[in-house]
Amino acid sequence: MHAKSKIGEQAGERETAMPSAPQPKTPQLRFWNSLYELVFHSYLLQEHCQKAANIDxxxxxxxxxxxxxxxxxxxxxxxxxxxxxxxxxxxxxxxxTSKQLPFTARLKASSACVHEFREILNWAEAKWCEILDGELTDGQINKARSDMQIRTAKVLKTHFPLDGLPRDEELNQRATNQAEQYLTTQYGGQ
Known part of the structure; x- marks a missing residue:
């Protein structure tokens, strides 16, 4: 969406389209979006792990x-x-030499990462319940979201120090469907 602003109106210049400033999101919405990303990436890691295991x-x-x-x-x-x-x-x-092939390394890294993501996800879901119950202030919610992102980044850096997983649209779509189904089942789609 663009907001119209008149630049140099006094000089007779025409209107110029300027992008509007993003609307601020509530800490709750930002936490929910980060929780969704975490759930999605957990399922994506599982999909990559299964694919690598099948290839192996x-x-x-x-x-x-x-x-x-x-x-x-x-x-x-x-x-x-x-x-x-x-x-x-x-x-x-x-x-x-098969132990040195890329899918073997991905299998090892993604399977370890899935377990650690599950721990972070359990923590994040407990925080989300506290948010829903009104137990956390906006500052505490922002801190929890930051903690979730730091923990997630640390796990990814540990298991994928050089690169991430290859992009695979089919796996992305399956992970999206699983994440949406999970969150809808658990929380009604917030």
């Missing part, structure tokens, strides 16, 4: 099947030993 399972199963089948075929047919030996060596190399 498929890679390990594929390697096991390829290696075992190669050994079996080589032992039975004794034909093309260089090819089967190459396949076996390749699967062993991939198996040995």
């Amino acid at each position: 399972r498929w890679v390990k199963a594929g390697l096991a099947i390829t290696s075992t089948a190669s050994l079996g075929i080589w032992a039975v047919f004794k034909a093309y030993p260089e090819i089967w030996a190459g396949i076996i060596v390749t699967t062993q190399i991939v198996s040995a």
Whole structure:
């Protein structure tokens, strides 16, 4: 929304559109928005964790099947030993280095992060109940929101020091749906 202001009206200049100042949000609304982000990111981390776990399972199963089948075929047919030996060596190399692949690191980081986010979320929901009951002043609400953001940033920095998770629209949409469903079920959508 733009507010019209007359700049240089006395000099006969035309009206210029200027952006309006943002409307101040109440501490309660700011806390609610931060709580929503925390819930959303908790579900997003879970989605990434599940995706990385599925990839990890498929890679390990594929390697096991390829290696075992190669050994079996080589032992039975004794034909093309260089090819089967190459396949076996390749699967062993991939198996040995799979711990260094990006999805493996993401799985470890996101699974640890999910648990810590759950602790922060439990704390934040307890604070939200105090806010709803009118037990906190605006200053205390602002402090609680700041504490939530600091704790969240610390967890993310600990588990994802170099980068975050790759952007995935499908996972984002699923996390959004889960967060909205959770908050609606727990709090009626505030």
